[in-house]
Amino acid sequence: MRQLLNCPAPAKLNLFLHVTGRRADGYHLLQTVFQLIDRGDVLHFTLRDDDAIRRVTDVPGVPEEQDLIVRAAHKLRAEAIRRTGRTPPGVDIAIDKILPMGGGLGGGSSDAATTLMALNALWQAGLSRQELMDLGLPLGADIPFFVFGRTAFAEGVGEALQAVDVPACWYVVIEPGVAVPTAKIFTSEHLTRNTPLVIMSDFSSYLAKRNGLQGFGRNDLQQVATRLFPPVAEAVEWLGGYGDARMTGSGACVFCAFDSEEQADAVLAKVPGAWNGWKAKALQRHPLLDMSPSTESCEA
Numbered sequence: 004m005r006q007l008l009n010c011p012a013p014a015k016l017n018l019f020l021h022v023t024g025r026r027a028d029g030y031h032l033l034q035t036v037f038q039l040i041d042r043g044d045v046l047h048f049t050l051r052d053d054d055a056i057r058r059v060t061d062v063p064g065v066p067e068e069q070d071l072i073v074r075a076a077h078k079l080r081a082e083a084i085r086r087t088g089r090t091p092p093g094v095d096i097a098i099d100k101i102l103p104m105g106g107g108l109g110g111g112s113s114d115a116a117t118t119l120m121a122l123n124a125l126w127q128a129g130l131s132r133q134e135l136m137d138l139g140l141p142l143g144a145d146i147p148f149f150v151f152g153r154t155a156f157a158e159g160v161g162e163a164l165q166a167v168d169v170p171a172c173w174y175v176v177i178e179p180g181v182a183v184p185t186a187k188i189f190t191s192e193h194l195t196r197n198t199p200l201v202i203m204s205d206f207s208s209y210l211a212k213r214n215g216l217q218g219f220g221r222n223d224l225q226q227v228a229t230r231l232f233p234p235v236a237e238a239v240e241w242l243g244g245y246g247d248a249r250m251t252g253s254g255a256c257v258f259c260a261f262d263s264e265e266q267a268d269a270v271l272a273k274v275p276g277a278w279n280g281w282k283a284k285a286l287q288r289h290p291l292l293d294m295s296p297s298t299e300s301c302e303a
């Protein structure tokens with residue numbers, strides 16, 4: 004019988020994001036806290052009778068062979084063959100694309116991470132979580148975090164991860180209606196690249212003292228993005244009227260934390276019609292974290 008798995012690919016927010024230096028290969032060194040939220044894409048995996056890997060949903064602007072989902076599946080298959088000597092069955096992958104592209108929500112990376120976790124289980128490839136993280140890193144710096152699957156303090160380009168506890172809260176997120184290309188932000192002459200290093204306990208003790216998420220650090224990419232993309236600046240200014248509003252990742256989305264769903268709803272009701280606004284709950288763990296093919300998060 005053909006096996007079908009329906010698997011969530013949640014978004015992330017960067018609660019702060021400091022650019023602390025640059026590697027010899029030009030990639031930037033970061034410090035950030037990645038927060039999973041309960042909104043994301045959903046992927047559907049159906050095993051095939053042959054060995055083809057197919058994306059069966061059209062994603063405008065992303066050709067099938069360039070899709071991180073398809074590239075991740077091919078990488079895992081090559082590794083599975085190397086380990087087991089067997090070619091795993093092919094798979095049709097459908098996607099409900101909810102997250103905006105170029106939104107700083109990590110949609111493409113999360114899709115790829117979910118693909119690695121789901122196919123590792125479906126194909127019984129046997130890679131450990133760390134091995135899946137290592138396999139994903141060359142495809143996207145956020146992929147190891149999504150495989151790691153817990154709110155995390157991250158360093159390096161995002162691959163050195165430590166789990167961190169943050170208070171439960173709700174977020175209002177605004178999509179300002181522009182897609183921000185990550186490379187354009189990192190190559191800007193206006194980017195600050197020397198923010199002093201913090202240690203994880205600075206963040207943790209800040210949270211403990213303040214009993215809330217507001218105010219630690221900043222997003223160094225924000226001043227570049229707001230300069231280049233005025234709608235991002237407008238969203239930061241508007242949402243900033245209700246709390247510490249920030250951009251996530253390299254943009255374009257802007258978020259603000261609230262203690263309760265009611266507070267988030269009250270702000271959401273006022274979001275100007277030109278923007279897509281929504282609320283999401285902070286997740287401590289990725290829904291697939293404890294996945295085996297029979298778990299409920301990935302429904303057969």
Ligand SMILES: C[C@@](CO)(OP(=O)(O)O)[C@H](O)COP(=O)(O)OP(=O)(O)OC[C@H]1O[C@@H](n2ccc(N)nc2=O)[C@H](O)[C@@H]1O
Nearest residue numbers: 029030031107108109143144145160185186189252253254
């Ligand atoms: C900024 C972050 C923060 O979580 O998220 P997003 O805004 O993309 O969600 C990530 O570090 C995004 O990492 P990743 O997903 O690998 O970025 P890509 O779009 O592949 O990178 C495009 C280009 O940006 C530059 N880049 C990216 C990451 C990094 N740490 N330093 C860089 O200099 C590189 O020139 C790279 O070729």
Ligand SMILES: Nc1ncnc2c1ncn2[C@@H]1O[C@H](COP(=O)(O)OP(=O)(O)O)[C@@H](O)[C@H]1O
Nearest residue numbers: 070071072104105106107108109110111112114
């Ligand atoms: N499955 C995918 N979903 C989204 N984007 C993808 C996917 N595969 C490849 N991409 C490419 O990755 C780029 C970044 O997308 P995404 O990860 O959603 O945004 P961001 O990096 O801003 O969080 C897209 O513009 C697209 O070209």
